[in-house]
Every structure is written in C-alpha cells, then in structure tokens.
Amino acid sequence: NRVAMAFLAVVLIYAVFAVTHNRLPNYELLSSQLIQTRRNKELRRDPFPAPFDADTPCTPTTNVFFVKTHKTGSTTLQSIVNRFGFIRNLSFAFRRQDPRGHVTFKDFSKASPREMFFPPIHDRITCTFRGYNISTVHIAYNRQIANSYMTEGTKYISLLREPVSQWLSAYQFFKLDKLTRDHSMETLLDKKNDYWRSNLYSRNLQSLDLGLRVNQFEDMALSNNDF
Numbered sequence: 422n423r424v425a426m427a428f429l430a431v432v433l434i435y436a437v438f439a440v441t442h443n444r445l446p447n448y449e450l451l452s453s454q455l456i457q458t459r460r461n462k463e464l465r466r467d468p469f470p471a472p473f474d475a476d477t478p479c480t481p482t483t484n485v486f487f488v489k490t491h492k493t494g495s496t497t498l499q500s501i502v503n504r505f506g507f508i509r510n511l512s513f514a515f516r517r518q519d520p521r522g523h524v525t526f527k528d529f530s531k532a533s534p535r536e537m538f539f540p541p542i543h544d545r546i547t548c549t550f551r552g553y554n555i556s557t558v559h560i561a562y563n564r565q566i567a568n569s570y571m572t573e574g575t576k577y578i579s580l581l582r583e584p585v586s587q588w589l590s591a592y593q594f595f596k597l598d599k600l601t602r603d604h605s606m607e608t609l610l611d612k613k614n615d616y617w618r619s620n621l622y623s624r625n626l627q628s629l630d631l632g633l634r635v636n637q638f639e640d641m642a643l644s645n646n647d648f
C-alpha cells in the first residue's frame with residue numbers, strides 16, 4: 422500500500438510539474454542532437470580509411486545508385502552505402518511520403534522526382550530536383566528516369582540472389598501461406614498465375630526491381646532478354 426501511495430505521489434508531482442512548466446520534449450532539438458551524436462560516432466570509426474592496397478591509387482565513387490532488390494540481403498548493403506553517403510554529406514534521393522523513402526512500383530510510373538523526393542541538400546534554393554549523389558531506397562530500375570535526376574556519371578550497382586532461396590525467403594517474410602486457403606506452398610505454386618497479381622511478392626520479384634513491368638512479367642521472350 423505504501424509503495425502504491427509513493428508511486429502515485431511521484432506521478433502526481435511529475436504531472437503538476439509538467440503542466441506548470443509546459444515541459445514537452447523539443448523534438449527538433451532532440452533530432453539534431455541525435456544526428457550530431459550519430460555523426461560523432463561515425464567519425465570515431467575512421468570514416469575515410471585508406472584503400473586496402475595502399476600502393477594502388479584508389480578514388481572512391483561518390484555517386485552511386487544501388488538498385489535495391491527484395492529478399493536478397495539488400496538492406497545490409499543499403500546501410501553500408503547510406504553510412505558512406507551520410508558521413509560525406511552527400512545528397513540522397515529519398516521519397517517524402519514514405520518514412521523509409523521507398524517508391525512503390527505503382528507510384529513510380531505516376532510521379533516525377535519533384536513530386537517524389539526531398540530536394541537535393543546542395544540545392545535547396547533553386548530546387549531543380551537534379552544532381553542527387555546516392556539512391557538506396559526501393560525504386561524500380563529505369564536508367565533513363567534515374568539518369569535524369571542523378572549526378573552525371575553515377576555508377577549503378579545491385580544485389581541478386583539465387584531465385585529459389587529468394588522466393589522461399591519472400592514466402593516466409595511476406596507470409597505468402599496466407600494467400601491460399603489451405604496455407605500450402607504446393608497450392609500456391611500450382612496456381613501461381615492466379616495469386617501473383619494479388620501479391621507481387623509471390624513471384625521472383627528481382628525482375629520487377631530491375632525494371633521489368635508488371636504487365637511484361639508473362640512475356641517469356643522479353644524476360645529472357647535484356648529489357
């Protein structure tokens with residue numbers, strides 16, 4: 422009983438204090454402190470290490486478009502590229518409307534860089550929405566569109582995974598067993614044409630990540646060639 426009374430008293434005192442002093446957290450200050458702490462932590466780790474072979478001249482590529490694929494370990498590589506860009510104050514293409522900055526397959530065909538992204542950090546005034554240095558979010562690969570907003574000479578990289586393990590990973594992660602009434606993988610595989618349109622993840626999504634359109638997925642000739 423005494424413990425409960427003491428607890429209530431503390432809560433009451435805090436509540437009175439919070440109301441009288443209007444102590445709400447200052448989120449802007451907190452986030453700038455967080456960024457500073459993060460930056461200092463990164464700097465302590467030697468952010469610009471010497472190249473592996475110090476005798477070979479090596480210049481880092483600072484304009485990188487990482488074509489992020491699904492269920493391939495891409496978030497790990499994304500974090501590495503993000504740290505690389507963050508510590509060098511590089512400008513990221515990042516979707517305004519999504520907390521993780523991703524652009525879905527549907528939104529991509531409709532929106533322009535101006536509608537999708539935050540402006541580049543080096544160009545907040547004229548706001549051309551061009552000249553980004555880094556892209557690591559999910560966005561379907563389209564070289565022409567990407568070239569229109571990335572810095573000239575940007576290097577493109579991606580990560581691919583052997584399709585069977587990629588699919589098994591997607592099956593588990595996106596809970597694809599829920600697509601079929603009997604929750605069986607066999608049913609899903611037998612009737613994949615019926616299911617995959619309701620859930621794009623039920624097929625090997627790496628082709629869509631790399632730029633194949635949804636309506637081109639059944640076109641085997643196209644899928645087997647460069648698209």
Ligand SMILES: *[C@@H]1O[C@H](CO)[C@@H](O)[C@H](O)[C@H]1NC(C)=O
Pocket residue numbers: 508509510
């Ligand atoms: C990045 O920006 C911060 C803050 O403006 C600055 O202190 C720092 O020196 C910059 N770092 C690099 C590598 O340009």
Ligand SMILES: *[C@@H]1O[C@H](CO)[C@@H](O)[C@H](O)[C@H]1NC(C)=O
Pocket residue numbers: 483484511512543551552553554571572573
């Ligand atoms: C980042 O992009 C800007 C604008 O295209 C470019 O001027 C700058 O050289 C790039 N930064 C690096 C470090 O490559």
